[in-house]
Amino acid sequence: MEKTVIQVNDLTKRFGAFTAVDRLSFEVKESEIFGFLGANGTGKTTAIKMLCGLLSPTSGTGRVAGYDLFKQADKVKMNIGYMSQKFSLYEDLKVTENMELFGGIYGMRPKAIRAKTREVIDDLELEDEKHRLVGSLPLGVKQKVSFAVSTFHSPKIVFLDEPTSGVDPISRRIFWEMIYKASSKGMTIFVTTHYMDEAEYCNRISIMVDGKIKALDSPKILKENFGVDSMDTVFQLLARPSNYSKK
Amino acid sequence: MKQFICFIKKEIYHIIRDPLTLSIMLILPVVLVLILGFAITTEIRNTPFVALDQCRTIESQKLIEKIDGNAYFTLVDAVFSPSEVKQAFRKGKCKLAVVIPPDFANGLLYREKVDIQVLIDASDPNEGSNLYNYLQLIVAQYQKELAQYPHAGGAINTEIKLLYNPQMKGTYSIVPGLIGMIMLLICTSMTSISIAREKELGTMEILLVSPLKPVLIVLAKAVPYLVISLIDMVSCLLLSHYVLAVPIRGNIGLILLLSFIYTLSAVALGLLISAVAKTQQEAMVTAGVGLLLPSILLSNLIFPIDSMPVLLQLLSYIVPARWFIDPLRDIMIKGVGLSAIWVEFLILGSMSAILLFVSIKKFKNRL
Numbered sequence: 001m002e003k004t005v006i007q008v009n010d011l012t013k014r015f016g017a018f019t020a021v022d023r024l025s026f027e028v029k030e031s032e033i034f035g036f037l038g039a040n041g042t043g044k045t046t047a048i049k050m051l052c053g054l055l056s057p058t059s060g061t062g063r064v065a066g067y068d069l070f071k072q073a074d075k076v077k078m079n080i081g082y083m084s085q086k087f088s089l090y091e092d093l094k095v096t097e098n099m100e101l102f103g104g105i106y107g108m109r110p111k112a113i114r115a116k117t118r119e120v121i122d123d124l125e126l127e128d129e130k131h132r133l134v135g136s137l138p139l140g141v142k143q144k145v146s147f148a149v150s151t152f153h154s155p156k157i158v159f160l161d162e163p164t165s166g167v168d169p170i171s172r173r174i175f176w177e178m179i180y181k182a183s184s185k186g187m188t189i190f191v192t193t194h195y196m197d198e199a200e201y202c203n204r205i206s207i208m209v210d211g212k213i214k215a216l217d218s219p220k221i222l223k224e225n226f227g228v229d230s231m232d233t234v235f236q237l238l239a240r241p242s243n244y245s246k247k
Numbered sequence: 248m249k250q251f252i253c254f255i256k257k258e259i260y261h262i263i264r265d266p267l268t269l270s271i272m273l274i275l276p277v278v279l280v281l282i283l284g285f286a287i288t289t290e291i292r293n294t295p296f297v298a299l300d301q302c303r304t305i306e307s308q309k310l311i312e313k314i315d316g317n318a319y320f321t322l323v324d325a326v327f328s329p330s331e332v333k334q335a336f337r338k339g340k341c342k343l344a345v346v347i348p349p350d351f352a353n354g355l356l357y358r359e360k361v362d363i364q365v366l367i368d369a370s371d372p373n374e375g376s377n378l379y380n381y382l383q384l385i386v387a388q389y390q391k392e393l394a395q396y397p398h399a400g401g402a403i404n405t406e407i408k409l410l411y412n413p414q415m416k417g418t419y420s421i422v423p424g425l426i427g428m429i430m431l432l433i434c435t436s437m438t439s440i441s442i443a444r445e446k447e448l449g450t451m452e453i454l455l456v457s458p459l460k461p462v463l464i465v466l467a468k469a470v471p472y473l474v475i476s477l478i479d480m481v482s483c484l485l486l487s488h489y490v491l492a493v494p495i496r497g498n499i500g501l502i503l504l505l506s507f508i509y510t511l512s513a514v515a516l517g518l519l520i521s522a523v524a525k526t527q528q529e530a531m532v533t534a535g536v537g538l539l540l541p542s543i544l545l546s547n548l549i550f551p552i553d554s555m556p557v558l559l560q561l562l563s564y565i566v567p568a569r570w571f572i573d574p575l576r577d578i579m580i581k582g583v584g585l586s587a588i589w590v591e592f593l594i595l596g597s598m599s600a601i602l603l604f605v606s607i608k609k610f611k612n613r614l
Contacts, residue, residue: 105458107249
């Protein structure tokens with residue numbers, strides 16, 4: 001049996017009277033690509049922020065990368081990578097300087113940083129861009145660099161919050177190839193997206209509606225269960241049930 | 248420690264890749280000290296004055312023309328009554344008034360001594376004393392010219408009346424005060440945007456997800472700004488001594504130590520603002536308005552704290568500039584030693600420590 005790397009039970013986040021995330025419970029296995037779907041404002045980003053230790057949950061329990069979300073936040077942080085919705089590398093630093101910085105922050109030795117930088121630059125074909133300031137790169141390349149930096153310290157799990165929004169189809173394809181490659185090396189990918197074709201690439205997906213998980217399974221089984229032929233329809237059925245019941 | 252150095256390196260990249268900020272930080276303080284220093288101690292030219300000529304003779308007119316003809320003074324109005332003189336001062340029309348009594352010409356010719364009255368606006372003590380000296384010179388010159396004529400024997404006695412600030416308080420004192428002010432303005436406000444900028448750009452999220460401790464983030468941000476601020480401090484001190492001619496009578500090491508502690512408190516204050524503010528703009532406004540105004544008002548720079556209401560006096564205790572400007576002035580001009588100002592040292596030091604501690608505490612580990 002595969003190892004469980006994320007396990008949450010009844011994870012809840014309230015902002016005043018508003019419940020952004022309502023009793024979330026699920027598990028993610030090692031090297032799985034776990035898709036996290038939901039319309040805007042359904043609590044996806046809040047959930048991810050709790051899993052990364054950016055927000056403290058109101059109640060519930062959770063273990064990420066084998067550590068308790070409440071008691072061992074520092075250990076959790078050491079073992080995860082995070083790529084936020086907003087592009088968030090230092091634009092006034094070069095590609096290699098960003099890598100060096102984050103390698104350093106995660107306590108990597110200079111020698112290891114150099115070796116890893118070499119490897120990543122080759123892997124992602126960034127040879128021509130490596131000495132450019134990140135701010136001057138096109139968005140597709142920026143996202144690639146952002147992924148490279150968030151996985152630079154070889155975390156067990158990487159959280160990607162809408163990594164491909166606004167990116168052209170070719171760059172998106174390249175991005176997903178990167179995700180597959182990382183997953184094949186044993187990294188667990190936790191990804192949110194609005195693109196239904198991307199949802200099909202995931203091993204399993206969960207669909208959130210109003211702070212709750214309404215469905216969770218592999219794309220194939222979900223489509224079978226709902227008796228439809230695309231993830232798009234599954235999503236529409238769950239997110240806007242009223243529209244479909246009228247038909 | 249390695250994390251720390253990596254982070255400092257990153258901060259240095261930020262600063263040197265942003266030439267505008269860097270030049271503001273390095274050049275502006277020097278320029279401000281120069282401009283303001285000169286604006287306050289510079290030569291007097293074209294000072295407006297009014298004349299109340301009660302004598303109305305060739306002699307009295309000549310004296311007025313003599314004053315007007317000088318580059319230092321410009322006659323703006325001839326007035327006809329003492330109340331008009333008062334009004335001219337109150338409206339800010341003039342900084343000096345010459346009152347010539349009705350018996351001026353007579354006295355000049357037939358008596359030993361004749362009085363004229365000179366009223367001077369001394370609200371700026373430097374300017375007031377300069378005006379007084381220049382006027383004395385002009386009158387003396389006039390007298391010399393008169394001496395060529397055989398009949399003119401009476402000596403002109405200028406009776407000076409200083410308006411607004413009869414004690415002529417504070418002559419050199421402005422320069423150390425300026426340094427304290429400018430350091431606070433530049434260093435604090437530039438530092439204050441550093442953390443806020445990361446929040447605004449979104450890079451803060453990435454830092455918070457990382458295992459980096461908040462104390463490291465805050466301290467690493469402080470280091471490069473502290474270095475730049477110290478460069479500023481030293482260049483301002485050099486300028487004030489060599490260009491503005493402020494004497495340095497005290498121990499230079501002591502001045503540098505005091506400056507270091509004060510700079511530390513300014514940077515720590517900036518970090519605190521930055522840790523609390525959500526955007527760069529908020530940070531700038533807080534640093535600019537919230538700091539500058541109280542610092543100017545409550546630092547003994549312009550307004551004497553001793554004559555303030557008790558409440559304001561108490562409030563002035565928490566203004567760092569108050570604990571810097573006076574001791575700096577004392578070391579530079581009076582040449583006092585550590586024994587005279589150790590209290591200020593202690594207060595500034597503890598202020599810096601408290602500010603740093605609070606900004607680390609206030610720095611939110613989670614969003």
